[in-house]
Amino acid sequence: MTDKKHKKADIISVAQAARVSASTVSRYFNHPELLKPATRKRIDSAVRRTGYIRNRAAQTIHGIRSGTIGVMIPTLDHAIFAEVVQAFSDSVAEDGFTILLASHGYDLQREYAILRKFLEHRVDGVVLTGLDHDEAVFQLIDSQKIPCVLMWNYAAGSRYPSVGADNEMAGRLIAEHVLSLGHRDIACMFPPTGGNDRAVARRDVVLSTLEKAGVTVPDQWMFETVYSISASKRDVTALLAHDRWPTALICGNDILATGALYGAAASGLNVPSDITVVGIGDFKGSSEIEPALTTVRLPARRIGREAGKALVTGIISAGEDPASSLHCAPEIILRQSSGPISG
Amino acid sequence: MTDKKHKKADIISVAQAARVSASTVSRYFNHPELLKPATRKRIDSAVRRTGYIRNRAAQTIHGIRSGTIGVMIPTLDHAIFAEVVQAFSDSVAEDGFTILLASHGYDLQREYAILRKFLEHRVDGVVLTGLDHDEAVFQLIDSQKIPCVLMWNYAAGSRYPSVGADNEMAGRLIAEHVLSLGHRDIACMFPPTGGNDRAVARRDVVLSTLEKAGVTVPDQWMFETVYSISASKRDVTALLAHDRWPTALICGNDILATGALYGAAASGLNVPSDITVVGIGDFKGSSEIEPALTTVRLPARRIGREAGKALVTGIISAGEDPASSLHCAPEIILRQSSGPISG
DNA sequence: GGAATTTATGAAAACATTTGCAAAACTATT
DNA sequence: AATAGTTTTGCAAATGTTTTCATAAATTCC
Structure with a gap:
C-alpha cells in the first residue's frame, strides 16, 4: 500500500485521516497516556496508512532535543578510534541518540569548522577526542552552553570532563x-x-x-x-x-x-x-x-561506553548534573614480546 | 567577548543588531549577492558580535536540505568498514554534508529501526552496506523518495545503485x-x-x-x-x-x-x-x-569515495539524474603467503 | 439526576527560519 | 527635475511541530 495519495505525510494529514486535531496526534507521540485508548487506535491506524514519519527538525525548533550527538575524531582509519566510536555509538543509541560523525585529520582549523557545523545541526552534546583543542573551540562550546566530554584521554583538571586513560x-x-x-x-x-x-x-x-x-x-x-x-x-x-x-x-x-x-x-x-x-x-x-x-x-570499548554514558547524563539532566570525568586506568599486559636482557 | 547579553542568538537578534529585517539576514546567508555590500558588512559584524549560529533545523522544515546523510554499516569494529566510512565521510564533506552514522550489528530489525530514525532526521540520502536488506527497508526508502546507494558490494541488477566490488x-x-x-x-x-x-x-x-x-x-x-x-x-x-x-x-x-x-x-x-x-x-x-x-x-577507500560522490550526485540533482552504479573491480594481489604445491 | 470533578480534545500561539510580493531607495535617462 | 528602470529591503505568510489554555465530554459523587 505505497499509494497513500502522496500528500506529503505531515501531522495534519494524519490528523485528518484519524478525524482528530493535529494537537491530538502530537500528543499521541509525546504523551500517549493522555489519550483515550479508542483515539489512540484510530491515530495508530492513520499513521500506518499515511506512512507518516515524525519530523525531528520541526520538533527541534521548539527547543526540544535533536537527539543527535556530535562525535569528533581525528580519523576512523586508526582502528582504535573506530572501536571507541563504535562503543560510544552503541552506548548512546540505548537512549535514542544518533551520532553525527566527522573527522578532522589532526587539523585544528577543521575541528573548529566541524564543530560549527555540529552546532548548526543543534546537536545535544559533543565529544572531542583528546584533551588539547584550539581555544576557539572551547569558547564556542562555552558560548553555546552545550554538554561536552573529552574522550580517550584522562586528566584530572581537564577543561571539560574527560573520560579515558591517563x-x-x-x-x-x-x-x-x-x-x-x-x-x-x-x-x-x-x-x-x-x-x-x-x-x-x-x-x-x-x-x-x-x-x-x-x-x-x-x-x-x-x-x-x-x-x-x-x-x-x-x-x-x-x-x-x-x-x-x-x-x-x-x-x-x-x-x-x-x-x-x-x-x-x-x-x-x-x-x-x-x-x-x-x-x-x-x-x-x-x-x-x-x-x-x-x-x-x-580500554577503548570501556572508554567509548563510559564517555557515552557521561555525555548522556549531562544532556538529560540539563546542566544541573553535568557529565563527570572518569579514569579508565591503563594496565600493563605482559606477553611474549618482552624478556630480560641478553639471554 | 563571550558577553553577548546571552539573548539566545537567533536571526532576529542579529537583524536588530544590524538594523535590518530578519529577511535580510536570511538573504545574507542564502543569497548574499542580493545584498548591498554595505549591508553585508553590517550584518557580518552583527553575526560576529552576537555569536549567531544558523539553525539548520529551522531551514529543514522549509524543505531545504538538511545537509546530512545517513550511513548504515554492520559495525565499525571491522577495520575495513571503518575505512570505507572514513573515505565516504571525507568525500561528502567536500560538498558540505555531515554523516549520521549508525551500526546494526547484522540485525535486520535494527536496520529498519535505524532507517526510520534517519528519516525522522530528514537525511538527504542514505547509504546501506551490502545488497541484501529487508523488503520493508527498501519499501520505506521508496516511499520517502530519498536517494539511496548500496555500498561495498556491486551487482548489475541491484535494487538501488550499488558502488562496490563484485x-x-x-x-x-x-x-x-x-x-x-x-x-x-x-x-x-x-x-x-x-x-x-x-x-x-x-x-x-x-x-x-x-x-x-x-x-x-x-x-x-x-x-x-x-x-x-x-x-x-x-x-x-x-x-x-x-x-x-x-x-x-x-x-x-x-x-x-x-x-x-x-x-x-x-x-x-x-x-x-x-x-x-x-x-x-x-x-x-x-x-x-x-x-x-x-x-x-x-578497494575500500575508492568504494567509499565513489559511493559518496554517487549519492551526492543523486541528492543534488534531485531525481532528474539519479545516482549510478559503479563497479570497483577486485584485483588479485600476489604476495608471499601462496606458493606452488609441495616444494 | 444534577453538581462537581476529572479526563480528553481542539484552537491558536509559538518556535526559527525562508520566500513571494510589494514598497522603498537608488541610478540612469531624458 | 521628472520619469523609467533597477536594485535593495521589509512585510507577512508559510513551514511542521509543540504547548498553553480553554472548552467539551465523560465520570464520580451525593
Missing part, C-alpha cells in the same frame, strides 16, 4: 616494565606529534621515566615514524641493519610495535631473545600476533 | 589462483553467514569454482569461524594438529587469514612451503605481515 601512566608503566627487565640500551619510536597531545604525553613521560633511571636514548635511536605498519617495519629493518642495536624498543603504539615485530622477523631476529619490543594500546590483534605483544591496555 | 569475482579470483598453483587438497574458512550476503556470495563462488575444477572440500576442512584473529588462529592450530593437512587454505577475509598465518607460525609450519594461505580484502597490514599475504584487493 597517557602518562601508560607511558610510565611500559617504561618501567622495560627497565625492570634490565634493559639499558633502549630505542624509542613515536608517531609525529603535531596536533596530537596523546603522542606528546606518552613520549615525554617515557623519556623522563628512562632518564630518571639513568638511561638516555641516543638521537639515532629516537624514531619519529608515521602511524603505519609499513613505515615502522622499514625503520626497524634499517635500525637492525646497523652493527649495534638496542636490546629493547619502546613503541608509542601497537601499530608501530606490530611493524617492528615484522621488521625483526624480516631481519631474521628473534623477539624477545634478540630484542624486546613493546607497544602501547593493546589493539585488536596484538594478543594473537607471533610473538604476542607486551603492551599497555587502553 | 564478491563473486573476488571469490573466483582467489580460488582460481590457488587452483593454478596446483593445489587440490584445499581447506576453506569463512565467517558465519547469517545476515551477511557478502560472506555467502564469497563462499558459494569459491566452492563452486573449486568444484568446477573437480576439487571437493571435505566437511572437516570447511570451517565456519567468527570474524576474529584469535578464533581463526585457534581453528587453524587445531587443523594443523591432525596428521593430514590441506596444502592450501582459502580464508573468507584477511582477518581470518591473518589468524591462520599466526596459527601456522605457532604450529611451527612454514608458509607457503608447508601450506598456502590466502585471504580476501587486502586489509591494512596484510602487505606487511610475515609472510605478506596473498589476497584479493577490495
Whole structure:
C-alpha cells in the first residue's frame, strides 16, 4: 500500500485521516497516556496508512532535543578510534541518540569548522577526542552552553570532563616494565606529534621515566615514524641493519610495535631473545600476533561506553548534573614480546 | 567577548543588531549577492558580535536540505568498514554534508529501526552496506523518495545503485589462483553467514569454482569461524594438529587469514612451503605481515569515495539524474603467503 | 439526576527560519 | 527635475511541530 495519495505525510494529514486535531496526534507521540485508548487506535491506524514519519527538525525548533550527538575524531582509519566510536555509538543509541560523525585529520582549523557545523545541526552534546583543542573551540562550546566530554584521554583538571586513560601512566608503566627487565640500551619510536597531545604525553613521560633511571636514548635511536605498519617495519629493518642495536624498543603504539615485530622477523631476529619490543594500546590483534605483544591496555570499548554514558547524563539532566570525568586506568599486559636482557 | 547579553542568538537578534529585517539576514546567508555590500558588512559584524549560529533545523522544515546523510554499516569494529566510512565521510564533506552514522550489528530489525530514525532526521540520502536488506527497508526508502546507494558490494541488477566490488569475482579470483598453483587438497574458512550476503556470495563462488575444477572440500576442512584473529588462529592450530593437512587454505577475509598465518607460525609450519594461505580484502597490514599475504584487493577507500560522490550526485540533482552504479573491480594481489604445491 | 470533578480534545500561539510580493531607495535617462 | 528602470529591503505568510489554555465530554459523587 505505497499509494497513500502522496500528500506529503505531515501531522495534519494524519490528523485528518484519524478525524482528530493535529494537537491530538502530537500528543499521541509525546504523551500517549493522555489519550483515550479508542483515539489512540484510530491515530495508530492513520499513521500506518499515511506512512507518516515524525519530523525531528520541526520538533527541534521548539527547543526540544535533536537527539543527535556530535562525535569528533581525528580519523576512523586508526582502528582504535573506530572501536571507541563504535562503543560510544552503541552506548548512546540505548537512549535514542544518533551520532553525527566527522573527522578532522589532526587539523585544528577543521575541528573548529566541524564543530560549527555540529552546532548548526543543534546537536545535544559533543565529544572531542583528546584533551588539547584550539581555544576557539572551547569558547564556542562555552558560548553555546552545550554538554561536552573529552574522550580517550584522562586528566584530572581537564577543561571539560574527560573520560579515558591517563597517557602518562601508560607511558610510565611500559617504561618501567622495560627497565625492570634490565634493559639499558633502549630505542624509542613515536608517531609525529603535531596536533596530537596523546603522542606528546606518552613520549615525554617515557623519556623522563628512562632518564630518571639513568638511561638516555641516543638521537639515532629516537624514531619519529608515521602511524603505519609499513613505515615502522622499514625503520626497524634499517635500525637492525646497523652493527649495534638496542636490546629493547619502546613503541608509542601497537601499530608501530606490530611493524617492528615484522621488521625483526624480516631481519631474521628473534623477539624477545634478540630484542624486546613493546607497544602501547593493546589493539585488536596484538594478543594473537607471533610473538604476542607486551603492551599497555587502553580500554577503548570501556572508554567509548563510559564517555557515552557521561555525555548522556549531562544532556538529560540539563546542566544541573553535568557529565563527570572518569579514569579508565591503563594496565600493563605482559606477553611474549618482552624478556630480560641478553639471554 | 563571550558577553553577548546571552539573548539566545537567533536571526532576529542579529537583524536588530544590524538594523535590518530578519529577511535580510536570511538573504545574507542564502543569497548574499542580493545584498548591498554595505549591508553585508553590517550584518557580518552583527553575526560576529552576537555569536549567531544558523539553525539548520529551522531551514529543514522549509524543505531545504538538511545537509546530512545517513550511513548504515554492520559495525565499525571491522577495520575495513571503518575505512570505507572514513573515505565516504571525507568525500561528502567536500560538498558540505555531515554523516549520521549508525551500526546494526547484522540485525535486520535494527536496520529498519535505524532507517526510520534517519528519516525522522530528514537525511538527504542514505547509504546501506551490502545488497541484501529487508523488503520493508527498501519499501520505506521508496516511499520517502530519498536517494539511496548500496555500498561495498556491486551487482548489475541491484535494487538501488550499488558502488562496490563484485564478491563473486573476488571469490573466483582467489580460488582460481590457488587452483593454478596446483593445489587440490584445499581447506576453506569463512565467517558465519547469517545476515551477511557478502560472506555467502564469497563462499558459494569459491566452492563452486573449486568444484568446477573437480576439487571437493571435505566437511572437516570447511570451517565456519567468527570474524576474529584469535578464533581463526585457534581453528587453524587445531587443523594443523591432525596428521593430514590441506596444502592450501582459502580464508573468507584477511582477518581470518591473518589468524591462520599466526596459527601456522605457532604450529611451527612454514608458509607457503608447508601450506598456502590466502585471504580476501587486502586489509591494512596484510602487505606487511610475515609472510605478506596473498589476497584479493577490495578497494575500500575508492568504494567509499565513489559511493559518496554517487549519492551526492543523486541528492543534488534531485531525481532528474539519479545516482549510478559503479563497479570497483577486485584485483588479485600476489604476495608471499601462496606458493606452488609441495616444494 | 444534577453538581462537581476529572479526563480528553481542539484552537491558536509559538518556535526559527525562508520566500513571494510589494514598497522603498537608488541610478540612469531624458 | 521628472520619469523609467533597477536594485535593495521589509512585510507577512508559510513551514511542521509543540504547548498553553480553554472548552467539551465523560465520570464520580451525593
